[in-house]
Amino acid sequence: MPVDDTVKVVVLGTGQMGSGMIKLLLQKSGIDLVGVYGRRASRVGLDVGQVLGLDTALGVQVSHDLSAVLAHTKPHVVLQATCSRVSEAVDEITTALQHRANVISIAEEMAYPAYKAPQSAAVLHQLALDHQVTVVGTGINPGFVLDLLVIALTGVCWRVDAIRAQRVNDLSPYGPAVLTSQGVGLTPAAFHQGLQDGTVVGHYGFPESISMIARALGWHIDRIVQHREPIISRVTRATPFVTIEPGRTAGCLHTAVAYRHDEPVITLIHPQQVHPHLEHIATGDVIDIHGEPPVHFASSPEIPGGLGTIALAVNMIPPVMNAAPGLTSMAALPVPAAIMGDVRMLLHARPPQ
């Protein structure tokens, strides 16, 4: 593509993530937001500025007809923020690919879609090849902290024996949908019932992160064992959406262990709860590579999930536009960087120096 064209982007989704992407895109040079698609019919026809609560109209209306938006705007890139599972994501991605748009999805399972949906992944790969565009899934987790960063840090190792990575975050900024999915506020019995009936899910993405790591290192994983348990609060914890009395569930401690020849080689730990500081629990991301040399890297506090996921989706635009066609993964692309200049300066067909 000629680098003097602005990069045209369509955002799918007008929730917290989609709205954040729109706001961030508006701050970038060389990018034009040309369309917004929403699944909710209630927002159709509204100006995006109105949906975002801005003072000014943006001249882009929310549409409910994805094909029409894509046919009309011919975007270079589609950012998908409408769902979590491959099965929910695949129709929109297919439509985008058929319109020759690259796709960056924050659907958690799209970080490594072949784990849950190998057939859909193969179809998307072929479709992306046919239309000479690229598809990738990204996000803070899966997509960055517990997989891409882990992989990069193994790059300094002669040998890796085992990996242990943990992300301790604070759910307090989140709304009812996320809190419900983590069982926040439930009695321990209701939490376990929720696991049974599928209303309490914990974290989406451990098998995807594990698959990404294992593939990058060349490990064959025999099985993945996941475990979810309630984090029982000893104190009262309150957010605008929920008040948790002592003895109730403040969140979900979700772990996944990947075994290779019956050895636990990858352990991912993700306790998500509201106000962990009320019980003197510090938030943060911790990566430990056991091997030669050992590596210990940690952040405090944790990289914020919402802001970070929005940023990654936007910042992956140059690597995705520069990539070879096909379905790919964060581990197979250059790392994202904050776009601080004109995005067109970051597009390829130019030597790296």
Place this chain on the structure above:
Amino acid sequence: MPVDDTVKVVVLGTGQMGSGMIKLLLQKSGIDLVGVYGRRASRVGLDVGQVLGLDTALGVQVSHDLSAVLAHTKPHVVLQATCSRVSEAVDEITTALQHRANVISIAEEMAYPAYKAPQSAAVLHQLALDHQVTVVGTGINPGFVLDLLVIALTGVCWRVDAIRAQRVNDLSPYGPAVLTSQGVGLTPAAFHQGLQDGTVVGHYGFPESISMIARALGWHIDRIVQHREPIISRVTRATPFVTIEPGRTAGCLHTAVAYRHDEPVITLIHPQQVHPHLEHIATGDVIDIHGEPPVHFASSPEIPGGLGTIALAVNMIPPVMNAAPGLTSMAALPVPAAIMGDVRMLLHARPPQ
């Protein structure tokens, strides 16, 4: 390339780094060490096993004739561990490219050769394109901790205002050449004299790291200011190679600040000294991104420089073999991963899932 071929590698250099690469290559599946080139005539004709102090011969002799080695062995990849500067590296790299070998160099300036030697970088890029192979510079620093990791962490940011990254390491494992280059053991006056006459150099690679970061983010840097000062010991510090009395130099505190519109936007800090723990200084790598959101990531202790540089050179083999031809940089390739399976499983022409 057919993935059933083993990957043939030639190592340039039989010093600490080159020897380490040879040892690590011998541990990997799907890789054959087919040749070793040494600049020192004294080692020519020796079996590599003998040079490494192994019990067994490897059947590969150290050669002093690079063209002959390459013509005879036709390697897929050459690992260069013979020098620090582009001007010292370019002849060997040119020879390797002319023999259609990909090149991974740990020469510090090769991390971003266009900074010091734009003309050589352009020539190498064209030569790599002509021969359809790839050249990259890597290493712990420059190449990883103070540039690639920094860039990756900005990927979660909406906006970056400034970057501050620090690497505090321990020089105690190093020999006389490194200690001399850092002014270890000198009086403060002799240290400053050494800076004048070029015998004390501090760290190689700050402008290269800064250039890599700035290019990835799309920042134009107006100027880079470097500063070197002696770290004066208050206690006696001894290694097998040097004993430092109080008042003498334990190492070099080297900093670099990159300015953009007169604002300091990238600050890199690298105090290198022997036995910092004797003055209760903890070693480690610390990355701070000031922006939205802010990011703080830190390792303790620091990722070991020697082991890490050797690992990176070997672990970059798959990304380099999978890359588009040309001169590239760590920021423009997928991240390295520890090679834990057969390297051929990591080579291209396969979808990422």
